Amino acid sequence: MKPTAQVFIQMGPGGVGKTTVSAAYGLYWAKQGKKVLVMTIDPARRLAQALGISNKSGTVQVPIEGIAGELHATLLDHSLIFDQFILKMSSKSQMAEKLFRNKLYQSLKTKLQGTQDFTSLIELYQQATSGKYDIVVLDTPPAQHAWQFLESPDKFSNLFKEKIMRWFQWMGSPDESLGFWNKVMTAGTQRVMKALQILTGPEFMNQISDFFKTIQSFQIQLREKIEGAQDLLKSPKTEFTLVTTQDELKIIETIGYAKEIQQKRYHLKRVILNRAWPTDALGDVSDLKPADQAELKRLFQLFSESQKTNEKLMKNWPAEVKIIKVFDTLKSSHDLTRLSEMADDMKESWK
């Protein structure tokens, strides 16, 4: 399956407004007459707030009057994506059901952390190849997670390369002869398995073995999807945008992401400097009481001072990356007007 949609991926440290930027992107392209899907992985569901839709899961068309295109938004439901993904892949439905009953699988998709990056990526691939949208915008989870998102395709394809599945084949099924597998496995492998059993206990081992055995039956399809998703990330039609704010530590973190993205040969196109502090002078304060005048001047100094180092840091970007400032401070919050204003600020980055 070839991706038909253009993909925009937003990355950056936590708390810089990635979700809002993503929504503004989406709105901009919808206004240009495109069919757009904005996907968010943020568990706080901020996109819903920003778009004026709340507590709805699944894909929703955002009601906006008088625009040429369509804006759709989705709040990724990881548990649902996982189930649908498994159902789609399994040729026999009892295989899927066996997996749904597996305790490890249940924990994996509901209570426990670790699969959000994977489901987001798979969903991104599915939506980009669905033919339903011209543009798909993906908002990635913050900070520590952003790295994991980029690493997730490799992590999962390693799983197959290392033939981890084969290791678990002999376990948990009483009808198979353990003795035979013991002969096949190297002494080192046996010792590792023994160590794993000491660490976790037999029940966990049975669950994990069942889990991997079932997953193994989907191996070919799973591999196809993962490779497709990997290709999608590397495609020149997939543009990465870094979002940051004018905070020293965040800028440093963002520079780190930029290196990582370029090392992986993904296409970093722009850096959005969100909530940029205005650059103008303080202006006339003569109407205020002398004490208030002095106080406002002091605050002006304080805020300007904290911007100086950041200005210096922001100069060290590769030439092909555009830097766009978004002045967010005076915009109204949580409505489409504000998103529209933001999109106007970012417009030049597409030229």
Next chain:
Amino acid sequence: MTNKGISSLKEIHFVTGKGGVGKSTASYWLASEFAKSGKKTLLVEIGDRSFFSYFLSRSINYQPTQIAPYFEVAHWSAQECLKSYALSLLKVEALYRLFFENPVTRSLIQVAPSLAELAVTGQITSAPRNHGPHGDHEILVIDAYASGHFLSLIHAPEAMGETIQLGPMGEQSREIHKILKDSGLCHLHIVTTSEELPVSEGIELQQEVFKYFQWPVSFILNRFVETHLDLEKVNMSQRSMMQKAILDKLVSQKTALQILKKTNCPIRNLPLISSLKGPEDLNGVKEVKI
């Protein structure tokens, strides 16, 4: 960290909040306050990458580094925590090396759900459970993950304990969960800035944690700007772009304070520091009393 026997640990202070609010610097400040009061304090960061190595310009590792009297810092990555757990159970160094330097185990750990969370919470609670290696600190300050991931972290032992009924892993999980439920031991500090989103996310988190763990919660309002300007009396319509930007910040700060007060949790205000590069910029920083 080889101490065994009766635990000296009195309090665990988790520090969390929305991404980017300054959790790490607030954690550092909190830990340094404990250390100054003469309590033996260990500040621990638990992410994959070490912030304090950058902040303190020295390598911060699994083994604590002393940086001031009564003040030590460590970086407990999930991988290191798993190693320490494995070593304490397997005893034989060679076996553990075989186990951890194996590509299969590595990819298994990367994808196996919640193993990392379990290892980290296991290490944090190792002193009160008297399990595995632990230090002789009185106070642990945990520079934890951002809100969403933090909730997964503290819920993981319970989930795993329910999932795996038999064997050492299930047992450990239930033990860890029991310690986490101890509201005399565990404390939570939610760091926020004045912006609306971190504040509302912080309050959601406080409610969730209170519901499941009943820990004492306090808020740290970071980058607080002290001012005697009376916002009610300033005519907003006449102001320049820059003046509006400044006043806007003060207004959102006032609103944040009002909202946080409704939770009845203690609030501590940490001042905005114009250039925060290293620990020397945090030395002598006092919370702003209002």
